Amino acid sequence: MTRQTVSSGTTWEEEVGYSRAIRVGDRVEVSGTTATDDEGEIVDVGDPYAQASQAIDNIESALDEAGASLADVVRTRMFVTDVDHYDAVGRAHGETFGEIRPATSMYEVAALVDPEMLVEIEAAAVVED
Numbered sequence: 001m002t003r004q005t006v007s008s009g010t011t012w013e014e015e016v017g018y019s020r021a022i023r024v025g026d027r028v029e030v031s032g033t034t035a036t037d038d039e040g041e042i043v044d045v046g047d048p049y050a051q052a053s054q055a056i057d058n059i060e061s062a063l064d065e066a067g068a069s070l071a072d073v074v075r076t077r078m079f080v081t082d083v084d085h086y087d088a089v090g091r092a093h094g095e096t097f098g099e100i101r102p103a104t105s106m107y108e109v110a111a112l113v114d115p116e117m118l119v120e121i122e123a124a125a126v127v128e129d
């Protein structure tokens with residue numbers, strides 16, 4: 001089975017030893033994704049809704065590179081640094097996935113890798129032949 005890796009180009013991938021996404025067969029797994037721009041800078045500091053939206057946009061880019069789309073997503077996991085951001089993050093998720101309706105979970109975590117990051121989202125997709 002062919003294994004395709006997708007890179008965001010950040011130095012973290014090489015340092016930590018991971019890929020933005022991996023496609024094996026019809027499955028695509030997207031690593032935890034945050035609100036970063038093309039230069040790897042955190043955007044929308046202090047705004048959980050905008051950060052969730054940017055993370056989803058970044059996931060969409062990784063899926064596209066792997067030959068998948070948001071419509072193929074079957075599972076998401078959202079990690080928030082403050083569960084009070086549930087409504088904002090959930091709204092961003094719902095705007096994208098409201099019709100797709102993947103299985104999902106939201107977890108409050110003590111911290112993400114940078115204190116300016118409020119949300120991190122993972123996704124798994126299955127691509128139809």
